Amino acid sequence: MPKNYVLASLIAMTCIATACKPLAKMTEASGKREGASALSLQPSASLQPSAKTTDAALKSIKRLSHEVDPMIGTDWVGNTYPGAATPFGMVQLSPDNGIPGWDRIAGYYYPDSTIAGFSHTHLSGTGAGDMYDISFMPTIAPVLTAEPPLGVHAKFSHDQEKAHAGYYSVLLRPYNIRVELTATPRVGVQRYTFLQSSDSACITLNLNKAMNWDRCTDSQIEVVANDELQGYRHSDGWARNQQLYFYTRLSRPADSITIERIPLKDEPAHHQGYVAKLHYRVKAGDQIVLTTALSGVDAQGAKGNHRAEAQDFDFDRYHREARALWESRLERVHLEEATAAQRRIFYTALYRAQVCPTLYSDVDGRYLGADRQVHRLFEGQKHYSTFSLWDTYRAAHPLYNLIAPDDNKDMVQSMVDLGAQNQGHLPVWNMFASETDMMIGYHSVPVIVEAILRGVYKPADAQQLTRLLRSTAERWGYRGLGDYDTLGYVPADKHEESLSKTLEYAYDDAAIAAWGKHIGDSVLHRDYLRRAQSYAHLWDTATGFFRPRLSDGTFKADFDPFAYTKDITESNAYQYLMSV
Known part of the structure; x- marks a missing residue:
C-alpha cells in the first residue's frame, strides 16, 4: 500500500482540522515543537458491529472514538457540528443555536450560549446554510422565548457539554433537562433526563423551524398514537425541492398532544408548517427516549428504516454500537509516537473526513x-x-x-x-x-x-x-x-x-x-x-x-x-x- 499516498491525503485532512480548531480551545501546546509521528495503514475490511454486539466485546475497543473532539471546527470558519452521526450516515443529529448567520452554517457556533432544537440533518464544513430538518426541543415551564428565528430556546454552558464520535450530551438551562444524542445510520436517538419534577414538561417537534437559506415549503405531522408520530418536511434552500420523511417512536406516551399549523409565506394555502407539542407530567429522574428514522422516499421508507435499525429504546446500546462503528473506521490508521494533542487533531480529522x-x-x-x-x-x-x-x-x-x-x-x-x-x-x-x-x-x-x-x-x-x-x-x-x-x-x-x-x-x-x-x-x-x-x-x-x-x-x-x-x-x- 503506498504510504506516501495515504500520508498526503491524511495530512490534507489534518491541516483542515488544525486550521479550524475552536479559538477557545487553541491554548494547549502553543509554541511547542512537537515530535514527528508515524502512520500505519490497516486493511480496510468492512467492519460492522452486530446488532447483538456484547458489552464485553465493546469494552475491549480501544476507544479511539474518545480521542475525537467534535468541537474542533465549531468556532471561527470551521462550520462543523458537534452532534452524533455514524460513518457516512443519513442522520446527523445535532444541536442548533437557533440564530442564523455565516458562523452558524452548521447550526452550531461555539461562542453561542443558546440551543433552540436538536435537528436530524446537517452539513459539515461547507459554506451553505441548509438542512436542519426534523427539530425536537424539550422544555418545562416557564419557557424562554425570543423573536423568530430563535423562538423557544434554552441556555447552556460548555462545562455541561460532552461530545465524542457518535455521541453528544448537554444540560439545558433553566429546564434542568439532560439531552443525550446518538445515532444509527438512518435513525437519530435522543434521551431526555428530567432532573426536576414538573407538571408542564413538553417535547416540541417543529417542522416549520428554519435557519439561514432553509425554509419549509410544506410539512405534515400525523399522530399515529401518543407514542408514535410520522410525517414529512419539504423545503427549499441551497438544494431545491428537498423531501424528507420521518417516523418517530417514544419510550413513553405523551399525556396529551396539541398540533399547530402555521401558514407558509409564498406557498399554497394547503401547505403548512406543522408543530406538535407533546405534554407530560414528569418526576425528577424520569427519562424519555425518542427514535426518529428518516427517508428521502416516503413514509413507508422511514418506517421500514426504523423497523430495521431501532427495535427498542436502549439508548446505551445504540451509543455503544455507534462508537463501535467509529472504532472500526478510526483503527484503520494507526498513529504512532504522537502526542495527545496530535492524536486528538489527527483522529478528529479522520472522523470529519467520514x-x-x-x-x-x-x-x-x-x-x-x-x-x-x-x-x-x-x-x-x-x-x-x-x-x-x-x-x-x-x-x-x-x-x-x-x-x-x-x-x-x-x-x-x-x-x-x-x-x-x-x-x-x-x-x-x-x-x-x-x-x-x-x-x-x-x-x-x-x-x-x-x-x-x-x-x-x-x-x-x-x-x-x-x-x-x-x-x-x-x-x-x-x-x-x-x-x-x-x-x-x-x-x-x-x-x-x-x-x-x-x-x-x-x-x-x-x-x-x-x-x-x-x-x-x-x-x-x-x-x-x-x-x-x-x-x-x-x-x-x-x-x-x-x-x-x-x-x-x-x-x-x-x-x-x-x-x-x-x-x-x-x-x-x-x-x-x-x-x-
Whole structure:
C-alpha cells in the first residue's frame, strides 16, 4: 500500500482540522515543537458491529472514538457540528443555536450560549446554510422565548457539554433537562433526563423551524398514537425541492398532544408548517427516549428504516454500537509516537473526513433520483448524496480508496447514476436528489476515473460512462466550456473565475484522457490529452505564475499573484501554482 499516498491525503485532512480548531480551545501546546509521528495503514475490511454486539466485546475497543473532539471546527470558519452521526450516515443529529448567520452554517457556533432544537440533518464544513430538518426541543415551564428565528430556546454552558464520535450530551438551562444524542445510520436517538419534577414538561417537534437559506415549503405531522408520530418536511434552500420523511417512536406516551399549523409565506394555502407539542407530567429522574428514522422516499421508507435499525429504546446500546462503528473506521490508521494533542487533531480529522458524503438510500434499497423518480438498488448496494466535490476530489476520495473502498465504490456508482438521471451531467455539488451547481469544475470525473484505475470500481457499461464523461465535459454553454474548447482557456473578460476554471477543467480532462487510455479509445485519449494541456496557455513566463488571459490572447493587466480577485476561486495565483 503506498504510504506516501495515504500520508498526503491524511495530512490534507489534518491541516483542515488544525486550521479550524475552536479559538477557545487553541491554548494547549502553543509554541511547542512537537515530535514527528508515524502512520500505519490497516486493511480496510468492512467492519460492522452486530446488532447483538456484547458489552464485553465493546469494552475491549480501544476507544479511539474518545480521542475525537467534535468541537474542533465549531468556532471561527470551521462550520462543523458537534452532534452524533455514524460513518457516512443519513442522520446527523445535532444541536442548533437557533440564530442564523455565516458562523452558524452548521447550526452550531461555539461562542453561542443558546440551543433552540436538536435537528436530524446537517452539513459539515461547507459554506451553505441548509438542512436542519426534523427539530425536537424539550422544555418545562416557564419557557424562554425570543423573536423568530430563535423562538423557544434554552441556555447552556460548555462545562455541561460532552461530545465524542457518535455521541453528544448537554444540560439545558433553566429546564434542568439532560439531552443525550446518538445515532444509527438512518435513525437519530435522543434521551431526555428530567432532573426536576414538573407538571408542564413538553417535547416540541417543529417542522416549520428554519435557519439561514432553509425554509419549509410544506410539512405534515400525523399522530399515529401518543407514542408514535410520522410525517414529512419539504423545503427549499441551497438544494431545491428537498423531501424528507420521518417516523418517530417514544419510550413513553405523551399525556396529551396539541398540533399547530402555521401558514407558509409564498406557498399554497394547503401547505403548512406543522408543530406538535407533546405534554407530560414528569418526576425528577424520569427519562424519555425518542427514535426518529428518516427517508428521502416516503413514509413507508422511514418506517421500514426504523423497523430495521431501532427495535427498542436502549439508548446505551445504540451509543455503544455507534462508537463501535467509529472504532472500526478510526483503527484503520494507526498513529504512532504522537502526542495527545496530535492524536486528538489527527483522529478528529479522520472522523470529519467520514461524516459525509451521506447515505441516501433506505434499507430496502430505494432512493429518490435526480429525475425525481424512485429507484431501487441491487441487494447490498447503497446510494449516497452530499457530494461536495470541489472540496473532496483532491484528498478525501483518494483517501476513501485506501481506507473505505467499499463505500467509495458505492459513492462512485451513485455519481454515475445521478449523471444518467440528470440529463447526462455528472454531479458538481449535489444533495437530496438536487444539483446545486455550486463551485467549479466537473470533479466527479477524476473521482470516478481514479476509483477505476485503482481497482475500486468497475463500470457495468464502459460506453455509457464514456458518454457521461463527454456530455459532462462538452456542455458548450456551461461556465465557459465553449470558449475553453475553442481558445484553449477560459477568457477572463467573458467569465469570472477564469483562471481557476481553466486549470481545473484541464485536471478533469486529464482524467478523461486516462480513461480513454484505459479502455483503448485512442480518439478519446488524444482529444482529452490535448485539452488537459490547456493550463499551459495561462502560464506567464515573465511572472512565473498562471495568469488570467483575455479573449484577444493578451494577459490581463495589473496582475498581483497574491490578490484575491474574481478571476480565481476562493484563492489566489500563488496558491494555484500547486494545482498543476
